[in-house]
Amino acid sequence: MDLIIKNGSLVDSVGVYRANLAINKGKIEAIYSNPDRFSAEKTIDAEGKYIFPGVVDSHVHFQLQDLGKEISTDSFASGTQAAAFGGCTTIIDFADQTRGASPLKGFLERQKVANSQVAIDYGLHVSKTDLEFLDEIIALINEGVSSFKFFTTYSWRNLDLHDSELIKFFSVIRKNRALAMGHLENDSIVQQGIQQMIDEGKLDPIHHAESRPHIAEEEAIQKALLFVQKTKAKLHIAHITTKEGSDLLRTAKQQDMRVTGETCPHYLLLNEKAYMAEDGYLNLMSPPLRYAKDQQALVNRIKDGTIDLIVTDHCEFSRKSKGNGNLPFYKVLNGIPGIETSLPLMYDLLINKYKMDITKLITLMSTNPAKLFGLYPQKGSLQVNTDADLVIFDPSIEKTIRPEILHHNIDWNPYSGMKVKGWPIATILRGQILCENGEFIGPKKAGKFLARQLTYQ
Amino acid sequence: MDLIIKNGSLVDSVGVYRANLAINKGKIEAIYSNPDRFSAEKTIDAEGKYIFPGVVDSHVHFQLQDLGKEISTDSFASGTQAAAFGGCTTIIDFADQTRGASPLKGFLERQKVANSQVAIDYGLHVSKTDLEFLDEIIALINEGVSSFKFFTTYSWRNLDLHDSELIKFFSVIRKNRALAMGHLENDSIVQQGIQQMIDEGKLDPIHHAESRPHIAEEEAIQKALLFVQKTKAKLHIAHITTKEGSDLLRTAKQQDMRVTGETCPHYLLLNEKAYMAEDGYLNLMSPPLRYAKDQQALVNRIKDGTIDLIVTDHCEFSRKSKGNGNLPFYKVLNGIPGIETSLPLMYDLLINKYKMDITKLITLMSTNPAKLFGLYPQKGSLQVNTDADLVIFDPSIEKTIRPEILHHNIDWNPYSGMKVKGWPIATILRGQILCENGEFIGPKKAGKFLARQLTYQ
Amino acid sequence: MDLIIKNGSLVDSVGVYRANLAINKGKIEAIYSNPDRFSAEKTIDAEGKYIFPGVVDSHVHFQLQDLGKEISTDSFASGTQAAAFGGCTTIIDFADQTRGASPLKGFLERQKVANSQVAIDYGLHVSKTDLEFLDEIIALINEGVSSFKFFTTYSWRNLDLHDSELIKFFSVIRKNRALAMGHLENDSIVQQGIQQMIDEGKLDPIHHAESRPHIAEEEAIQKALLFVQKTKAKLHIAHITTKEGSDLLRTAKQQDMRVTGETCPHYLLLNEKAYMAEDGYLNLMSPPLRYAKDQQALVNRIKDGTIDLIVTDHCEFSRKSKGNGNLPFYKVLNGIPGIETSLPLMYDLLINKYKMDITKLITLMSTNPAKLFGLYPQKGSLQVNTDADLVIFDPSIEKTIRPEILHHNIDWNPYSGMKVKGWPIATILRGQILCENGEFIGPKKAGKFLARQLTYQ
Amino acid sequence: MDLIIKNGSLVDSVGVYRANLAINKGKIEAIYSNPDRFSAEKTIDAEGKYIFPGVVDSHVHFQLQDLGKEISTDSFASGTQAAAFGGCTTIIDFADQTRGASPLKGFLERQKVANSQVAIDYGLHVSKTDLEFLDEIIALINEGVSSFKFFTTYSWRNLDLHDSELIKFFSVIRKNRALAMGHLENDSIVQQGIQQMIDEGKLDPIHHAESRPHIAEEEAIQKALLFVQKTKAKLHIAHITTKEGSDLLRTAKQQDMRVTGETCPHYLLLNEKAYMAEDGYLNLMSPPLRYAKDQQALVNRIKDGTIDLIVTDHCEFSRKSKGNGNLPFYKVLNGIPGIETSLPLMYDLLINKYKMDITKLITLMSTNPAKLFGLYPQKGSLQVNTDADLVIFDPSIEKTIRPEILHHNIDWNPYSGMKVKGWPIATILRGQILCENGEFIGPKKAGKFLARQLTYQ
Helix, strand or coil, rough: CCCEEEEEEEEECCCEEEEEEECHHHCEEECCCCCCCCCCCCCCCCCEEEEEEEEEEEEEECCCCCCCCCCCCCCHHHHHHHHHCCEEEEEEEEEEEECCCHHHHHHHHHHHHHHHCCCCCCEEEECCCCEEEEEHHHHHHHHCCCEEEEECHHHHHCCCCCCHHHHHHHHHHHHCCCCCCCCCCCHHHHHHHHHHHHCCCCCCHHHHHHHHHHHHHHHHHHHHHHHHHHCCCCCCCCCCCHHHHHHHHHHHHHHHCCCEEEEEEHHHHHHCCHHCCHHHHHHCCCCCCCHHHHHHHHHHHHHCCCCCCEECCEEECCCCCCCCCCCCHHHCCCCCCCCHHHHHHHHHHHHHCCCCHHHHHHHHHHHHHHEEEEEECCCCCCCCCCCCCCEEEEEEHHHCCCCCHCCCCCCCCCCCCCEEEEEEEEEEEECCEEEEECCEHHHHHCEECCCCCCCCC | CCCCEEEEEEEEECEEEEEEEEEEEEEEEEEECCCCCCCCCEEECCCEEEEEEEECCEEEEECCCCCCCCCCCCCHHHHHHHHHHHCCEEEEEECCCCCCCCCCHHHHHHHHHHHCCCCCCCEEEEEEECCCCCCHHHHHHHHCEEEEEEECHHHHHHECCCCCHHHHHHHHHHHCCCCCEEECHHHHHHHHHHHHHHHHHCCCCHHHHHHCCHHHHHHHHHHHHHHHHHHEEEECCCCCCHHHHHHHHHHHHCCCCEEEEEECHHHHHHHHHHHHHCHHHHHCCCCCCCHHHHHHHHHHHCCCCCCCCCCCCCCCCCCCCCCCCCCCHHHHHCCCCCCCCCHHHHHHHHHHHCCCCHHHHHHHHHHHHHHCCCCCCCCCCCCCEEEECCCEEEEEEEEECCHHHHCCCCCCCCCCEEEEEEEEEEEEEEEEEEEECECCCCCCCCCCCCCCCCCCC | CCCCEEEEEEECCCCEEEEEEEEEEEEEEEEECCCCCCCCCCCECCCCCEEEEEEEEECCCCCCCCCCCCCCCCCCCHHHHHHCCCCCEEEEEEEEECCCCCCCHHHHHHHHHHCCCCCEEEEEEEEEEEEECCHHHHHHHCCCEEEEEEEECCHHHCCCCCHHHHHHHHHHHHCCEEEEECCCCCCCHHHHHHHHHHHCCCCCHHHHHHHCCCCHHHHHHHHHHHHHHCCCCEEEECCCCHHHHHHHHHHHHCCCCCEEEEEEEHHHHCCCHHHHHHCCHHHHCCCCCCHHHHHHHHHHHHCCCCCCCCCCCCCCCCCCCCHHHHHHHHCCCCCCCCCHHHHCCCCCHHHHHCCCCHHHHHHHHHHHHHHHHCCCCCCCCCCCCCCCEEEEEEEEEEEEECCHCCCCCCCCCCCCEEEEEEEEEEEEEEEEEEEECCCCCCCCCCCCCCCCCCCCC | EEEEEEEEEEEEECCCEEEEEEEEEEEEEEEEEECCCCCCCEEEEECCEEECCCCCCCCEECCCCCCCCCCCCCCCHHHHHHHHHHCCCEEEEEEECCCCHHHHHHHHHHEEEEEECCCEEEEEEEECCCCCCCCCHHHHHCCCCCCEEEEEECCHHHHHHHHHHEEHHHHHHHHCCCCEECCCCCCHHHHHHHHHHHCCCCHHHHHHHCCCCCHHHHHHHHHHHHHHHHHHEEEECCCCCCHHHHHEEEEHHCCCCCCCECCCCCHCCCCCCHHHCCHHHHHCCCCCCHHHHHHHHHHHHHHCCCCCCCEEECCCCCCCCCHHHHCCCHHCCCCCCCCHHHHHHHHHHHHCCCCCCCCHHHHHHHHHHHHHHCCCCCCCCCCCCEECCCCEEEEEEECCCCHHCCCCCCCCCCCCCCEEEEEEEEEEEEEEEEHHHHCCCCCCCCCCCCCCCCCCC
């Protein structure tokens, strides 16, 4: 065997059980009872530790290029390495179509950029921003793209689909059995909200939240659900932030609609007060942080199974890129880091604080994203013969989040000062130990592109 | 007394009872039991007849001017005279704001045009097409305008309010306790629908319906209801045509929202087959005629009280104005006549065919519109001391609808050939007999402008 | 004319308008504008007063005989006279079937007892307590009984219908187009509740409420609604007391079920605290008084139209009959007076305090009971040619409720000490002034039995 | 190793994957990839076969004693052997409390009877038929009884809990974190139904169904759900048979109530026509077989996850015990066999016919019953270190069901003549092969009692 992990407690989306793992040629070769059964070159004793399937973070933006001049701080290289430290072994990033250009070509270029850098495995969603190239969907599916993102807002950057386009988009998605993934905010309300803030001279970070009110999300979700109902397409709702939005998702599921939803750690752990704190401009992202009532509603919707995934929407910018606090809110680049901290933060919140079952955590952060986006069971499971993507997690380690203990490229972190109990101590990708005890000891370019499957009929 | 109507069966929105009516100085002076109690210059014996309060048709377009060159065939003069023949004693027409121009000024001009012509009483809704002049709402309310129309479509004619404008509009409407009246179709879907028909060379009347699908109405109503829920404005939904739309209205009422809705005789009596008939182009209007299932759904929603009003959306054009059948559907002027036939058609449909209570008819066509638009009890009731606006209706007369027996300016009628039982034989406006036995015997300019009240807190 | 009431403000279930009333031979002869139009032997100037149709109290128990030895304090004579002072011109009492005896015979006997005493008009519901005589329903309907009461509790007095009996009862009711009126409490829960209180030595009045918990009402209503849904019978739910019960009624109506409901002034004005007050034993009735939250819920359900009627369930006992406070709760006779105070109390609560429209009061207390139980429009309306049953109500009179100012046979009143504004100053039955300015000036046996109509197909 | 099963496709409630199983000392020792990794005394090559966790049939009646003289045909010995042939490795039977006797004592006696006979593992539910011994629940929980059955019907055999008893029962269940399992039919309706059939001389098997109408189940479930909602107890609804019942369960789950439900193969495969077939009396059980529409509804509710378990309610009687067709329906002993055929029948129905995912079958018949009743993961899973209870299932074998190919004690079978594809070819209990290729080759008394865990807080 190449690697043995003995005496750990295996956790998957179904249960927790004590067993040993033998890994060979990148796969889980055996799960077994007697720890002395096998020997290997390398053995890790995981007594007192959990073994999770690696985190699958299906909403990540590395070296984001479409904002014009500025590029997000994390390259695919630095970003995937930070991800590995956080227990993440698979990410799904985006190939954004430029309006008027071939999405297939854009996808291939993006793939080339990533391939030479990634430390962990990755896939790509393709963002559809116009309908000119809908016929390329089949080619993209053949390339391993099973999910297509759309926006209902950002008309000022030509990103949005109009209502009639959206219906057509859904029809094509349905016909090809792909998945539509929506950034759902009402464009007219957001545009007017920003303009109103400008007109009234309200330019501080808190006015970012005011400019994109709850109803912008609620209306866009309500509309998308209506169109999905008519077209029978499968929809995944990105970054749900509001009680209203999560309630609509719940109702849609009760009507047996084919719809899923995600939220992010920052919508659970932070609220609008973060905009009024020092350096509040750093916390700008869209949709914005909401109220305490929304945080509680999202927790409830995680408990009852309405929310299917927790992902990071990781998109990191330096203080300088974010304007050092000298810009009006609407000119600040949007996005915060999250990929290295999401597993310990969510473990601490959901398991330590809210006493949920630990299998829930794995379901939300590994199994469900793998299933939804066509990677299961190779990713997101602990089955024999699947990829040995693993995290060893020590539930007893206490840490205080600080930029200094993390491995991204910036000197700030939105969760700085938060104390957590539980931390990933080793991350294994297809049998290779990437990180162990805070050191990156594996190869830095071990990742590969994942062609993803369609997931429904 | 000026006029006595004896031995009739009075019908209002509550009950039917045999009594006599004495009218003096334009008002109902007495309702009484003994027919010999009073004498008057003129006495009508209504033995075997119903006495209704005059029809209040709150959705009418006479001499419509905003379509550019063509003006609708009915002037205020000819239109209100035809209305009188049909048992209608009050209409509410529209003063459409020209984008960029003062709606108050537009209202005053429209009022001047109407004042010199009208045979029956009238009010005006003001159509808000931009938000530049929202502060004139107060002045307009003081002039007697309590309801303001908006569109979510017709962007190509600059008529629509965007979502953010709509929210603002509702807020101002709410603040001033006015009523918002919405033409609700999704602009993007309608635009694309028309373009698609053009692209595919589908230019026949039936493609008009195809170009404005059910979901265009459903989505727009769903959205407006969400905004109304947030702003607490009072909304009236114009011309509901679909099962889906009427179901949304029902649900909204169950949630105690302040919302009402109307449909029109043509959505109940005609369906898309009318577009495939000879001269189908004549039947073009928007929203279009729907399916048989929608007709049945609308009847059910009338029965259960979901639909509050039946109005005509009367807007009459000659064959020539409609292009004599030589135009593609999207160039044909929209609108059909209806004001002279709505009472007998609806009596025949709802009372004779569907066996509803006759008070329902009066509720839908007289009391409810009067209440909703701030005219009650002067209009829409049979109370002592209110305007003696009355119809004497003979339930035994059988007629076949033909253009020749009607009094409008055109040689066609969408209901031509339909047989009905029950016909208005006299119409009385504030005590003056306008029509009797098919003759217009009253003054032709007896109508006056009605300043309307606000109707909620 | 026999009687003229001039210058008053007429209030019916639709509107309020100033007019004059001429009454002749017991009927409303004319409603008219000019107060000088008619003269009569007797003219009342009602300037500043309201004219209501007389209250129709459809749930009343006079000289209740089925409790064994004790008879309720009010005879038909004293009870109907007190009712007249309160503005009530029609009551509906009960002919309770004795198990094993003919309900028709019981009805005829009860009718005979009442006929010789009543000061106002009356009808009778028949209480069905077993199914042996279901075929007498047709005979009873022919006698003018259109509503039949049933109980789901009081098994210890042999009053309840078992579930299978209830289904059969509803089927027969449906077939004959009659109305089922239900006292809905779960028998098993109530029985066990009482026994548990006895076992635990909890014998004070407050434990009466504890012994009949909310869920007893909720379960019984839920069950009855299920059976009604299956049998298509029309159901009226007597004395709803709980939020839960009224919510079930609301939901049933939203599903277009043929179901109505009533509550009583005591459930709106009093709550369980009344059991802990001095002489709390006097306030014992069933179902019991509830919590403040229920009071508020009932008000909300009145506002939104869920609750159709307000009736008194008047059933009066002297202190002595109620045991002078020396009995355990379960031995105290149930029932409180209410008929003389309900109109001013409800006027004060709904109109003065909750600012509802005054037409709502008339709808709840006169029009709706008259319609539901087959008396409309002779009762419950102000139409020409209907019975001149009228109340003249002075909204400016302030009174403090005291037993001394009332006309019933007992020295206590549950509302004693409450201040109200608004009081009935004259009551007219079929044109005869019964009470005026606190004096009973009319004939004391003017009432007659009312044969009631069936009200649905 | 004691036993190796190689080259099979493992199926659990999550996925299907090819792997090998090594079993040692009754436990799954290893799951591994390379089939040559281990050797053992006995190796089974399962190429082309499925490996399932053993079926857990949580609703079984062997040697049923409480019907008076007759005892059901299957002893614990014969019944558990037949079960093993059918792929079942765990059953849960019942210890019925005799009214007035100690349920703990009854449980211990029943345990003694079973212990000496069982071929597979077993647990016991305790049936609570009165509340006298509620305090013994704690002792029973300590003995490994985590679920308690109750009845709402069979008052004539003193089995039912009245409504007030039911509320108290639920409260005690909740307090002790146990599970209530309900036979839910309305007693009054059933009693009356039977009596009515007798009165009308309708004594054939089909009248059994008529005597226990759909509404009997619907009402009882509706009521139990209300009480569960109030008491917060956890409820499992036994043998759901109707569309109405399954719809109520669905709604309750949507409201996050702690409620589960089961149905049985006969409600899915048979309907009331089976009562009109030859020997229809054999198919008598309660609740009865329903309509085709109910069968379809149950399938839909299985698909959408509403129904949690499929169990057999196995209760077998000989033709003679059932009266040889000479008895009126109400005297025929109720119950049919099912335990040996349920796995192949359900595989054929759900997988072959309805194309559900095969993991669904395992979820319904093994994992969910194990979880719900406190046996997971020892039973119902394929995890390392859990009991090696396994079925090897050959999806290619075609069989026609006949009594002769089965191993129970009777010469009839309700599914006789049905063709299925897919059959269990080996059953392993804690590592011991009980049956292989139609022979019982293992020990006949290998089973043991399972103390079960509580499953919620």
